[in-house]
Amino acid sequence: MSIVRIETLGCRLNQIESEAAARFFIDDGFSVDMKGVTSSVPEDTETRLCILNTCTVTQKAEQKARRIIRLQLKKYPYACVLVTGCYAQLNPAEIKAIDKRIAVIGGQIKSRIAEIPPLLKKNLSYFSSENFAALINNKISSSLPQKQGFPEASFKLATSSFVAHSRASIKIQDGCNNSCTYCAIHLARGKSVSIPVETALQRVLELEEKGNDEVVITTVNIGQYRAEYNGEVFNFTRLLKFLLENTKKIAFRISSLYPEVVTDEFCQVIKNPRVRPHFHLSVQSGSDKVLECMNRAYKRDAVITACQKLSQVKDNPFLACDIITGFPGESDEDFEQTMDLCNKCNFSWIHAFPYSERPGTPAAIMKPKVPQSLSGERAKKITDFAIKNKINYVKQFEGKELTAILETVRRPLVMSGKSETMIYHAVTENFIHCEIKTDKPLTVNKSVHLRIVKTLPERILKGGEIEALAEVIS
Numbered sequence: 256m257s258i259v260r261i262e263t264l265g266c267r268l269n270q271i272e273s274e275a276a277a278r279f280f281i282d283d284g285f286s287v288d289m290k291g292v293t294s295s296v297p298e299d300t301e302t303r304l305c306i307l308n309t310c311t312v313t314q315k316a317e318q319k320a321r322r323i324i325r326l327q328l329k330k331y332p333y334a335c336v337l338v339t340g341c342y343a344q345l346n347p348a349e350i351k352a353i354d355k356r357i358a359v360i361g362g363q364i365k366s367r368i369a370e371i372p373p374l375l376k377k378n379l380s381y382f383s384s385e386n387f388a389a390l391i392n393n394k395i396s397s398s399l400p401q402k403q404g405f406p407e408a409s410f411k412l413a414t415s416s417f418v419a420h421s422r423a424s425i426k427i428q429d430g431c432n433n434s435c436t437y438c439a440i441h442l443a444r445g446k447s448v449s450i451p452v453e454t455a456l457q458r459v460l461e462l463e464e465k466g467n468d469e470v471v472i473t474t475v476n477i478g479q480y481r482a483e484y485n486g487e488v489f490n491f492t493r494l495l496k497f498l499l500e501n502t503k504k505i506a507f508r509i510s511s512l513y514p515e516v517v518t519d520e521f522c523q524v525i526k527n528p529r530v531r532p533h534f535h536l537s538v539q540s541g542s543d544k545v546l547e548c549m550n551r552a553y554k555r556d557a558v559i560t561a562c563q564k565l566s567q568v569k570d571n572p573f574l575a576c577d578i579i580t581g582f583p584g585e586s587d588e589d590f591e592q593t594m595d596l597c598n599k600c601n602f603s604w605i606h607a608f609p610y611s612e613r614p615g616t617p618a619a620i621m622k623p624k625v626p627q628s629l630s631g632e633r634a635k636k637i638t639d640f641a642i643k644n645k646i647n648y649v650k651q652f653e654g655k656e657l658t659a660i661l662e663t664v665r666r667p668l669v670m671s672g673k674s675e676t677m678i679y680h681a682v683t684e685n686f687i688h689c690e691i692k693t694d695k696p697l698t699v700n701k702s703v704h705l706r707i708v709k710t711l712p713e714r715i716l717k718g719g720e721i722e723a724l725a726e727v728i729s
């Protein structure tokens with residue numbers, strides 16, 4: 256049957272939802288391709304539907320989405336282009352105005368993508384991309400969410416088998432009740448909703464039964480997870496403890512943490528060796544003044560305390576964070592406080608990016624503005640610091656044995672006079688991305704024991720995916 260193409264921008268939550276959408280199409284008999292479109296791909300007249308799952312975290316993310324939409328329209332001239340996600344939620348009219356072949360399903364009703372496969376199958380014999388786009392716009396996406404301001408059937412887009420991503424994931428929370436002054440995500444995804452406890456357990460058990468050795472827990476705001484089970488209100492700490500108690504061997508990786516989640520009770524739970532020693536904290540700034548202007552719910556000392564606790568409970572964990580530079584009013588002193596925080600926490604990696612003004616947010620009208628050139632300089636300074644720290648962190652593990660999850664098989668490496676050697680990529684328990692060359696058959700998303708052979712500083716400097724070479728022990 257016809258190929259459906261799905262491309263994803265932005266966060267891991269988007270990636271999971273795209274994987275689930277792919278599964279709906281595959282189960283209905285369609286072939287699904289999740290590779291991104293490029294200017295070098297040839298024109299394809301067979302594809303009937305392209306889906307783009309978008310992000311709105313920065314202006315660049317929206318610009319990239321528009322570029323890909325236009326490229327999909329060009330490369331797949333007989334396809335309807337369905338745009339969903341956060342950008343689609345906030346600017347549907349702008350997107351539809353690009354072309355009549357475009358359909359839009361806002362991020363808060365993304366679950367309605369599950370209705371598309373039977374509709375597409377029904378219309379294939381007399382397919383018109385413009386008519387199909389109009390059908391989606393008028394029949395599927397025209398009505399408001401069941402509960403306005405909240406994501407609709409948010410956990411419907413779930414799957415236990417993955418097309419483009421090797422490591423299994425589960426979404427346990429969506430939306431956000433915070434109103435950070437720079438952020439449009441709470442507007443795009445809506446108010447916080449949480450997966451029922453029993454559903455979370457059922458899905459993790461299914462992943463474990465299918466042989467997955469690790470699951471990544473994903474959320475928008477993990478601190479807002481709340482669900483009732485047997486008369487008890489579960490927060491994330493209680494849920495994680497429950498999942499550990501009711502599963503046998505599957506490991507848990509937490510995709511993102513807020514400092515206020517790192518309580519003494521949480522630290523007791525993550526002592527379990529099945530919780531990976533890898534934690535990414537949402538920080539944004541090391542200045543209390545800037546954090547207050549951002550309307551963040553914590554101060555710098557809470558970040559430092561959280562990092563100290565995590566480092567005490569796990570042996571040399573990989574600690575990472577996000578930092579925004581050039582927020583309105585950020586002075587040189589504020590930035591130096593951020594650098595000081597990064598030093599005190601000794602982050603193994605920092606995702607630093609210049610502030611991007613989002614229309615409709617309070618920060619968009621805040622003054623004084625920080626020049627983009629200065630924001631960029633500050634982001635580069637933090638990134639240079641982060642690169643040095645990551646190289647030093649990986650070097651500490653040279654010669655050491657670690658557990659890792661095999662992600663992908665890249666390609667066979669033909670070596671004269673030898674058996675075929677395969678190149679594998681794997682992620683260690685503490686988030687070191689490794690390349691393995693071996694003639695042993697390895698299974699995706701299964702655990703392997705490996706030894707870190709060599710750090711690859713040049714690749715880290717260039718922002719490459721692979722940070723070390725490793726060899727399989729067992």
